Amino acid sequence: MSPRAACRLETLGCSGVYDYVPGKVDWLAHNLPVEGKDADLVTAGRLAQHDVVMCRLDERVGDVRELILASGYGFGLVTTADGVVLGRLRRSALDGDPKLRAEEVMEPGPSTVRPDTLAGDLAKRLADRELQFAVVTNPEGRLIGVVRRADLERAVSA
Amino acid sequence: MATGVWLEKLQELIADGAQLVEVLPEAEYADAHLPCAVNIPLKRLDANTARALERGRPIVVYCWDSL
Numbered sequence: 001m002s003p004r005a006a007c008r009l010e011t012l013g014c015s016g017v018y019d020y021v022p023g024k025v026d027w028l029a030h031n032l033p034v035e036g037k038d039a040d041l042v043t044a045g046r047l048a049q050h051d052v053v054m055c056r057l058d059e060r061v062g063d064v065r066e067l068i069l070a071s072g073y074g075f076g077l078v079t080t081a082d083g084v085v086l087g088r089l090r091r092s093a094l095d096g097d098p099k100l101r102a103e104e105v106m107e108p109g110p111s112t113v114r115p116d117t118l119a120g121d122l123a124k125r126l127a128d129r130e131l132q133f134a135v136v137t138n139p140e141g142r143l144i145g146v147v148r149r150a151d152l153e154r155a156v157s158a
Numbered sequence: 159m160a161t162g163v164w165l166e167k168l169q170e171l172i173a174d175g176a177q178l179v180e181v182l183p184e185a186e187y188a189d190a191h192l193p194c195a196v197n198i199p200l201k202r203l204d205a206n207t208a209r210a211l212e213r214g215r216p217i218v219v220y221c222w223d224s225l
Contacts, residue, residue: 001221005181005200006160009217012208018171020220021162024180027192027220030165036190 022139030138031115042155044122045115048136048145054079055102057086062098069094073133073146078106083142085112085135112137115144123152160219168218176216192220 006019020026028034031045053076055064068076068089078087087106096105112135113122122134126149136144163171172178178195180187187197198207200221211217 001200002181002219003160003162005179005198005203005219005221008200008203009179009208009211009219010160012205014208014211014213014217016214016216017160018163018168018176018216018218019160020164020168020218021224022164023220023223024182024190024192025223026165028190033193034190035193035195036188038190 025116026139028116029114031136031144042119043115044113044117044119044134044136044147044152045144047119047151047155048115048147049151050145052077052143052146054083054143055089056081057101057103057106059102060098061089061094061096061100061102061105064089064102065094065098075133077110077135077143077146078102079143085110085137085141085143088135110135112141113147114139119152120156122147123149123156126152163218171216171218174216176218177211179211179217179219180221181219182221186222195220 002019006017009017052073053067053071055076055078057078064076074091076089077085079085087108088110089102089106093105115136132149134147136147138144178192180191180195180197181200183199
């Protein structure tokens with residue numbers, strides 16, 4: 001739709017016309033603010049916390065083990081330097097050789113959700129799968145945060 | 159033909175004072191739109207409605223997605 005609108009504007013004599021190709025869904029998926037009736041909807045992005053332990057592929061398990069165990073999540077995330085989520089370090093992976101690299105023990109490609117996912121929908125999905133957390137990323141796979149099911153359910157019932 | 163842009167360039171254009179135009183129907187615009195965007199639904203886009211746009215400032219149109 002927007003390419004036709006851009007073309008029509010040019011036929012009407014407008015110059016400097018651009019088409020935001022991925023559209024509004026992309027804006028929402030980057031957890032950026034909107035205006036309108038739905039602006040205050042509670043979403044995963046709004047409730048995401050930013051205190052999950054992150055490490056790089058080449059970090060030693062022993063260097064992050066205590067941090068992860070002390071965090072409220074029981075897992076850590078392996079990311080690139082610019083925050084793309086590559087894997088998850090589960091608690092069970094931390095008990096082996098502390099010299100192993102995160103890359104060697106991580107669970108690759110953990111499931112993620114977009115920040116514009118509605119809190120109620122996500123709470124139900126997590127409950128159905130008996131999960132307590134969801135990893136929130138933008139469309140490029142960069143970490144936005146981790147959202148707790150309890151926080152989602154609290155927000156929905158408020 | 160208009161230039162296609164993605165988020166990074168869009169944000170540069172916004173910072174430079176671009177006008178945002180959502181071309182979806184009014185109800186969808188009312189639900190949620192990008193900050194400061196105006197609504198000119200594609201079906202109502204003509205010389206009259208386009209007159210609301212300032213010439214000389216970049217114009218960025220968008221809809222829901224790339225489809």
